[in-house]
Amino acid sequence: MEEIHVREGEVELILPRTFQRSPKKMEVFYNPMKRLDRDISVIFLRALAEIIPRKIVVLDLLAASGVRGLRFGCEVDGIERIYLNDGSKRAYEWMVKNWKRNKQKLRCEVKLLNEEANKLLHSLNEYFDYIDVDPFGSPNPFLEASMLKIRRRGILAVTATDTPVLYGVRKKACLKGYFSLTEKTPFMREVGVRILCKRIIEVGAQHEFAMYPIFAHAEKHYLRIYFQKELGAQKALRLLEQCGFLTYCENCLQRKVWYGFKYEERCECGAANKVIGPIFLGEILNPMVISKMLRNTEDLRIKKLLEIAAEETNVKIPYHYITTEFSSKFKLMEPKVEELVGRLKEIGEASRTIFSPKGFRTNLEIKRITEQFFP
Template identity: 40%
Template sequence: MEFRIVHEGSVKLKVPVHEKLERAMPVFYNVDKADDRSLSVALLRCYREMVGRDLVACDLLSATGVRGLRLACEVPGLRKVVINDVSPRAFMLMRENVRMNEGCLRCEVETRNEEANRLLWTVGRRFDYLDVDPFGSPTPFLDAAARSVRPGGILAVTSTDTACLCAVYPKTCFRKYGSVVFKTEYRKEVGVRILAKKVIEVGAQHCLALEPVFAYVMGGSFRVYFLVAKGARRADEVLGSIGFILHCERCLFRRTAHLGESPEGRCQRCQSRLRLIGPLFIGRLCRAELGEMMLSAATGRIRSLIKLIVDENAVGTPWYYTVSALSSRLKAPTPRMDSLIDALRQRGYSAVRTHYDWAGIKTNAPIEEVEGAFGAAG
């Protein structure tokens, strides 16, 4: 295996040279996730400022050690960062990268070479921040992960199982995540919300409330950060934001339904059959206070992404519209995005771009008003 030296954030790393990422690789480094790791640094800095105490963090599936090392070098107020990988080759590379960055470490870094679940069961509830970033689905790690974060801590979960969550493989989605899904123009957000639902359910089984506080899509991965709290009542409150989306493929009408409702089978607009998506998390995916803190501290490209996430969270709907879907439905030319947003705002509705799709618009306007604004903007 060939290696090269790279710089990311404040760290210097020895990483393998490869043309593409594959599951069978003993260790890999994904340069395209540098911004994702920068967001981890930004969020943990803000969280540390909010809680005002020293923290213990863990990068559970660390590969080269890059995420854990960036936390250890760039986040003040950490007491220890544990970086772990089951691969012996990854473990040796992690140790080498730790030695290479000894001069910039702000805290102790502990390297481990264990199967992820075994490590979590061994250490118990000791982490203030736990990062689960696997190649594929995180579901094999969720039970142990949820129980390894101290109350008041943060659990970060990534899925690169995006084809499954975006309805390319709906049967697989139902098997892994327990949700029914089909292709819509807002399927990326649906995928993030199904992932959030699955993590919340696993935590609730142990009377843990896992509240989503920041979530996004970046490249080929979905990522959600959860604030962990203890108690059946608090878990029930978070479960109260799990429900369904009822979607009309003919006229683009959609609405939410909470668990326990008996949703109607026909679209109230065109009387076509409504299709059910879910269960999924239908509440807000970003805690406003944390988002604003991250926004005030961030710079460069990640600041633009945080701004989009904060703005679209304020709208509150668990879907978005794309101009291509609207154009196809109305058989009309596509207007400029800014003109459509302005037209919706002039009608008294919230409307912003969404980070899920650059041709998508988040709005709380009903579909009739969206179509009216579409015509006015054209």
């Protein structure tokens, strides 16, 4: 088997050359396009290790090549022990190779496991401060068992790669898998994040867990959300009460929030609304977490993303707009998003958004927004 060496962060990976093929043909899964996701998770875990007043225990449930967990072990202080698991025998063999390659740089104990994910969660006597669930496809099969193994105030980090389902392309699959109506919209990445948030909050509530989303980001092929677990039926219920529907009118671009199970099928302009939901309509970015993450990175790309996220926490609106929507619909000259946000701030609340490079969030009505575009 021909091998290839790949450097990521402080870890050097040994991989079969087949990792460059499609996921179904890979001997062990490694996605170089998710490097940013893993960089952010390292920074997040550094911040978490500062908050928890003891050494933490980590589980990478679907570790594949072991890259994420090994990076945790080599790049994050304050970890007592990391479990790396994958159900694939071949993936486990490559994980062992990569552990041997990097074991001299590890700052904590690392245990390697080769078990089916849910079977492992049910059999382990250990409870975790951080569980990472990064599947190929939907995380649904692993949510409940993972939550049961997280300590109070511990973190569940969830990735979903079934983006056609969550981004509104496969509507029936979304209804079947996430129990939500969805539509393809210009702000589909945030919609996908809020659908997954709702689903995880629902699963947690069944066990009287309150699963608070505290950070999220989304790209074309995946989305990623970090949840903090709290205990209590009332806390879980208050999160459920923040779920509802979002309507979107393609004709006039209006978005409208509906709490509970009511919504209008027609917009005020008379056109039919696109109906999305139930989704989580509450806050998905925690300013304290973002502040701690900013103090734990020198990466300029991630710093910029986190600075935008920090700005975004000041505008409590569960959707965003895209500049190209307005320029296309109303035949307006498209401004730079930074300039537009600056003008919007003079008359209301506004910020950029991490969900789109041309996106912005504001509490202003469509008419007031269009007035800030160049005719």
